Amino acid sequence: MFKALRRMILPIIIIVLLCFGGLIVLEWGLGFSRRGQYTEANVAAMINGMEVSWETYNRVYQSLYQIESENTDEELPESKIREIQQTAWRQLLHDHLIMQEVAKHNLVVTDNELYAFLRYNPPAELQQLPYFQTDGRFDYQKYVSSMANPQDAMFWASVEPFAKENVLKQKLQEMIIQAAHVTESEVKEFYLTLNEKIKVGMVNVGYDRFSKPPPRSTDEELEEFFNERRDDYPVDERAAFNIALIEKKPQPLDWERTYNKAMAIYDSTQAGADFGEMAGRYSEDPASAKEGGDLGWFPRGQMVEEFDRRVFSMKEGKISEPIRSKFGWHIIKLHAFKEEMEKPRGKKEKELVKKAHASHILVKTEAGQETLDRAYRRLEEFHTAAKKKGFFKAAEDLGLPIKNTALFFRDKNIQFIGRDPNAGRFAFENEVDAISDVLENKTAFYVLRVAKRVPAGMATFEEVKEKLRLDIVKYKVVTLCRDTADAIYTEIQKGTDIEKAAKMFGEEYETPAEFLRTDFVKGPGRDPMAIGAAFSLSEPGQISEPVDFNQGTVVFKLLERTSPDLSDYNTRRDSLYAVILNYKRQELYGRWFENLIENSDIVNNIEKTLQEDREF
Secondary structure, eight states, X not given: OHHHHHHTHHHHHHHHHHHTTOOOOOSOOOOOSSOOHHHHTTOSEEETTEEEOHHHHHHHHHHXXXXXXXXOSSOOOXXXXXXXXXXXXXXXXXXXXHHHXXXXXXXXXXXXXXXXXXXXXXXXXXXXXXXXXXXXXXXXXXXXXHHHOGGGHHHHHHHHHHHHHHHHHHHHHHHHHTTOOOOHHHHHHHHHHHHOEEEEEEEEEEHHXXXXXXXXXXXXXXXXXXXXXXXXXXXXXXXXXXXXXXXXXXXXXXXXXXXXXXXXXXHHHHTTOOHHHHHHHHOSOHHHHTTTTEEXXXXXXXXXXXXHHHHTTSOTTOBOOOEEETTEEEEEEEEEEEEEEEOOTTOSSOEEEEEEEEEEEEEEOOOOHHHHHHXXXXXXXXXXXXXXXXXXXXXXXXXXXXXXXXOEETTSOBTTTBOOHHHHHHHHHSOTTOBXXXXXXXXEEEEEEEEEEEOSEEOOTTTTHHHHHHHHHHHHHHHHHHHHHHHHHHHHHTTOOHHHHHHHTXXXXXXXXXXXXXXXXXXXXXXXXXXXXXXXXXXTTOBOOOEEETTEEEEEEEEEEEOOOGGGHHHHHHHHHHHHHHHHHHHHHHHHHHHHHXXXXXXXXHHHHHHHHHHO
């Protein structure tokens, strides 16, 4: 038992590091392309005179980076990397300031406190270790037994420093938040607020009235709208590429290779092999393969054209020879036809629809390694030539077509190749005419030339014309809603009944059911501005001013207010007390920490170095 646990100590320590502070030691660096004065001095930051090394920062950064990377199969975009860098700094700053405060207050942890913390608060990461599990689930008895087992002492000694730090932080937090206090009147007021109900009448001027169809705008109106709001349309830096691209498409030899495989499968079915078993073993359509190739019932037009045409020309019980589609080769077995009355897509009336029940075996056809190698070598040859005699001359000599992308932003899709972080970085870290190495994605190999770099600035009218069309529609709809609601409210102020005033301007007066602050109300939904305005009305008959919300503008009339029944107050008191206390503690701790930052001497070289690296 001890040997098994000892072998696990290193990976366990890594997990515990993640659990108690996120400090995981890895060899990866941040990959700075520029090493400035701060990296050379190995000072990432100074916090109240205490140096924070780049190694310390990198450990935190890489632990966060690893967690994010495990959630995706794609390379993280530049924006996410910057977000992780900032999060790593905030975590470092928080931990250093907190531990400095721990030292200032001479806080200590006793052995009993440490034992109680680990025994009664098993860290989630330790719960996931197979050593502490039975049948894949955390076994608390195993966990507690291990704590008492002398043979496991080395493991628990490795956990102790990180658990101790966590307990110290917890003690400091408890010391800070102990001033939070909740009175009985606060609990009762909170209860009354949560359970108070009102009934209102309302005139809801919704966006739908003016957006279907949307109001039209002339180019002159668009330009005037733009000129009044130029500052609302900044444009980030952009770039464009010339691309020499070869797609990873299967060639005739690839089709021949997979056809031969498909024919061998077909021959086996003709020799008596069970079609379902062959599909389960050889079909590369995972969804149907596990069902023996069964595709169920389907009408004409649901499958790809070649498949559709073949299956509806077959006889029941027959198996087709391999037919080709964009996916590869299909061997089809038609089970039966039937006709049903149903409403086809795009039609209003039901009609008799013929359906087929079929199974298939798919042999995918993709570019083989020889095809891929040939394409890659061709682009390598082009890359070498482009470096010597220029991008366009090399392309002309080798007969490679050049594609020209539209301008694109950092971390966004690039025309013809989609989202490629390496290509994006190349575009914004190099000057015009720079030529990349051979790059690839799932569908193609390509060599890039930076064709254009456009610095950040204010957009031109033409660049944002289409966005302006959407924005002006929203502006007009919002304005029409507000103007209509204002006109109704003005009429009410003159003494006109709210229902009559609504009808004068083409709106309806509605009286939804009585509701709580947390209920959904047809029209304004749970919009806090609208619901808050309704509950702010104090006297029956009182009319609210028009209130804008996310789908329109509404005018309320208070009809009645129902005070809550206090019969279950005592039952709910403790839970409400806990909610208020927790909120006050969080608020108190947040204010304390903000004040701690403001009164600390902090030098952050991390952001400076990262900014230099981005500009390099």
